[in-house]
Amino acid sequence: MANQNDSFVDEVTEDLRRDRLFGVFRRYGWIAILLILLLVGGVSWREYAQARQQAKAEAWGDRVLVAEATGDPAALMQVDAEGSPGRQAIAGMLASAAWLEAGGTNAAAAALREVVESDAEDPLLHELAELKLVMLNGAAMDPSERDAVLARLSRAGAPFELLALEQKAIALIEAGRHEDAVSLIRQIQQKDGLSETLRRRLSEMMIALGVEPEPTDSMKAG
DSSP states (O other): OHHHHHHHHHHHHHHHHHHHHHHHHHHHHHHHHHHHHHHHHHHHHHHHHHHHHHHHHHHHHHHHHHHHHTTOHHHHHTTTTTSOHHHHHHHHHHHHHHHHHTTOHHHHHHHHHHHHTSOOSOHHHHHHHHHHHHHHHGGGSOHHHHHHHHHHHTSTTOTTHHHHHHHHHHHHHHTTOHHHHHHHHHHHHTSTTOOHHHHHHHHHHHHHTTOOOOOOHHHHHO
8 A cells, every 4th residue: 555655656746747847848948949049040150151251262262363374463463452451462472473483573572562561460471571572672671671670570489580580691791790690690590490491591601601500410410
């Protein structure tokens, strides 16, 4: 008898629990459904936005290829001329390289200057354009402007620090300050992240200055 009573109590308790659960669901279930819909909608929108961005990037890349195929660097400057400042900066860099390859030094410098003065959000593009402009113009630049640009680009941790330091050494050589150039070159050679190509150029500069370059690790190993 006791077992039957216990079983009856358990069944009643279970029914009450089930009724209470259904009551909660009827009252608040719409919240769970709304959250699920928002989650699904958010994922779908993100996928749609990514697909649209990819399509835009591919279309821009196609326009760049078409412009390059014309053989006219000016056509590159017109690709998405009213669009993203970042893409305009990249197009300007490509146009500059094309003009330089064709021997149009002034046009190449003008394209780089336009990138430097643009509103591109990526500071990396600005600094790369500035460095290439210094490399292109070299001694033709105003010395104080050249020094100021290289001082900024060669700051510790800058993306083009080592290349800017190399340009500072070149500026010192052109100014006849050979001892200062040798000292700077030796400092650069001690820095981390030096590529083998840059290391070789620095050694060649040392030899041109009449100084025996210090052996590199690779030379020691050999």
